[in-house]
Amino acid sequence: MATSPAADGTARPRPADGEVLLAAEAVTKTYAGADAELPVLAGIDLEIRAGEIVALLGRSGSGKSTLLRCLAGLIPASSGTVAYRGKPLDGANPGTAMVFQTFALLPWLTVQQNVELGLEARGVPARERAEAALQAIDLIGLDGFESAYPKELSGGMRQRVGFARALVVEPDVLMMDEPFSALDVLTAENLRGELMELWESGQFPTRAVVLVTHNIEEAVLMADRVVLLGSRPGTLRATFDVPLERPRDRNSPAFDALIDAVYQVMTGREKDTAPHLPGRTAAGPTEPDRRTLANTPLPRASVDGLSGLAEIVAQHGDHCDLADLAEELGLEVDDLLPQVDALDLLGFSFVREGDLLLTPRGTAFARADVQESKRIFADAVLEAAPLVRLVVTTLRRTAGPVRAGFFRDLLAHHYTSEQVTEQLETATDWGRYAELYAYDAGPEEYALDEAAAS
Numbered sequence: 001m002a003t004s005p006a007a008d009g010t011a012r013p014r015p016a017d018g019e020v021l022l023a024a025e026a027v028t029k030t031y032a033g034a035d036a037e038l039p040v041l042a043g044i045d046l047e048i049r050a051g052e053i054v055a056l057l058g059r060s061g062s063g064k065s066t067l068l069r070c071l072a073g074l075i076p077a078s079s080g081t082v083a084y085r086g087k088p089l090d091g092a093n094p095g096t097a098m099v100f101q102t103f104a105l106l107p108w109l110t111v112q113q114n115v116e117l118g119l120e121a122r123g124v125p126a127r128e129r130a131e132a133a134l135q136a137i138d139l140i141g142l143d144g145f146e147s148a149y150p151k152e153l154s155g156g157m158r159q160r161v162g163f164a165r166a167l168v169v170e171p172d173v174l175m176m177d178e179p180f181s182a183l184d185v186l187t188a189e190n191l192r193g194e195l196m197e198l199w200e201s202g203q204f205p206t207r208a209v210v211l212v213t214h215n216i217e218e219a220v221l222m223a224d225r226v227v228l229l230g231s232r233p234g235t236l237r238a239t240f241d242v243p244l245e246r247p248r249d250r251n252s253p254a255f256d257a258l259i260d261a262v263y264q265v266m267t268g269r270e271k272d273t274a275p276h277l278p279g280r281t282a283a284g285p286t287e288p289d290r291r292t293l294a295n296t297p298l299p300r301a302s303v304d305g306l307s308g309l310a311e312i313v314a315q316h317g318d319h320c321d322l323a324d325l326a327e328e329l330g331l332e333v334d335d336l337l338p339q340v341d342a343l344d345l346l347g348f349s350f351v352r353e354g355d356l357l358l359t360p361r362g363t364a365f366a367r368a369d370v371q372e373s374k375r376i377f378a379d380a381v382l383e384a385a386p387l388v389r390l391v392v393t394t395l396r397r398t399a400g401p402v403r404a405g406f407f408r409d410l411l412a413h414h415y416t417s418e419q420v421t422e423q424l425e426t427a428t429d430w431g432r433y434a435e436l437y438a439y440d441a442g443p444e445e446y447a448l449d450e451a452a453a454s
């Protein structure tokens with residue numbers, strides 16, 4: 001396997017100077033939803049250049065993996081084109097290799113055989129295959145494990161096999177789909193560090209990397225460019241250049257500022273409310289003002305979760321830095337996103353420069369006794385959560401209970417089956433706490449809460 005540092009032995013070409021390896025133009029992708037074709041990607045224009053690591057960042061379901069698979073030619077775009085070195089793809093992209101979250105190793109093959117697989121598929125003769133695999137195994141720190149089977153390996157070592165298998169074909173662009181998220185924190189950190197050292201040393205046998213992640217810190221730690229996808233459908237929302245020297249210091253003010261800037265846009269609920277922030281170079285479309293069932297999915301946050309966050313922020317004097325708070329709670333910064341989204345949707349808080357600030361209504365909610373907090377919550381969900389409002393209005397117009405299937409069918413026009421279930425679970429939790437309606441899981445029926453009926 002060739003390990004080719006740049007000509008002067010040190011610097012890689014600056015991203016902006018690099019040759020365009022991959023280009024997506026006006027790419028859209030739709031999938032069959034529960035009851036309709038659902039747009040997952042809309043009008044994506046993206047170039048991947050030699051010398052750069054690009055992170056595709058976005059919430060769960062924003063279409064990151066779908067975009068990666070379109071770029072790799074594993075699935076076709078519904079419209080638009082993906083080109084590799086100027087040539088539109090017609091099937092798998094010959095210039096890419098993929099590392100998967102779940103390692104995707106064949107359990108009956110040894111490490112050596114797993115690594116050789118990609119070369120075998122490309123018709124490389126056995127001797128060359130074996131030599132190249134040994135080099136890749138050595139490069140990625142798997143020396144001595146050649147004859148081990150995947151079940152004998154730890155998660156970190158298995159993922160090293162995943163990397164070796166992708167790198168052995170020396171792809172122009174290495175594609176990584178959440179490669180560290182199945183690993184424990186320390187293993188992930190170690191592997192990230194080693195990969196970045198290899199990349200910096202010029203020994204990495206690829207010219208560019210595309211990394212899918214939902215982890216803001218991971219994106220800022222590794223990438224030269226962070227591309228933020230908005231949801232429903234996935235569009236390019238913002239791009240952040242990361243001009244920080246490597247190895248990057250997570251505790252530096254510049255690193256913090258970038259995390260805050262990304263967090264700010266990511267928590268902006270698809271509307272562009274962010275002021276101009278360092279590193280931010282572009283912003284995408286805005287959200288319509290009117291909230292509907294289709295454009296306002298409920299965040300996956302329980303009342304307990306969002307109330308807990310509001311109370312913690314109230315204890316910090318009604319505002320706190322989200323990255324610091326996540327660290328204090330032993331969480332990744334994006335673990336708090338659903339709760340932050342929920343508080344924002346309900347008008348209880350907003351994000352400014354990485355700080356979560358309670359609104360007067362949010363402060364009142366956090367400090368109220370249970371009955372008062374239920375009243376405040378009920379007013380807020382009726383104003384802001386279209387699905388909860390729909391359940392209440394339907395129940396008010398109907399004499400008796402209403403089957404969950406009725407709402408399920410309505411939601412199926414806009415969401416996948418899995419999302420429909422999640423939406424109803426959140427609406428049930430929120431509406432019950434607000435004492436707007438009751439839900440009987442036996443017959444799967446909603447009924448007006450007596451207080452709401454009067």
Ligand SMILES: Nc1ncnc2c1ncn2[C@@H]1O[C@H](COP(=O)(O)OP(=O)(O)OP(=O)(O)O)[C@@H](O)[C@H]1O
Nearest residue numbers: 031032040059060061062063064065066067214416
């Ligand atoms: N093969 C498929 N058929 C139908 N719907 C799909 C398919 N693959 C993905 N989806 C839907 O498309 C949307 C985007 O999925 P995708 O996996 O690309 O998002 P993501 O941003 O990578 O999410 P995550 O971080 O949760 O993996 C989701 O709503 C998902 O349910």
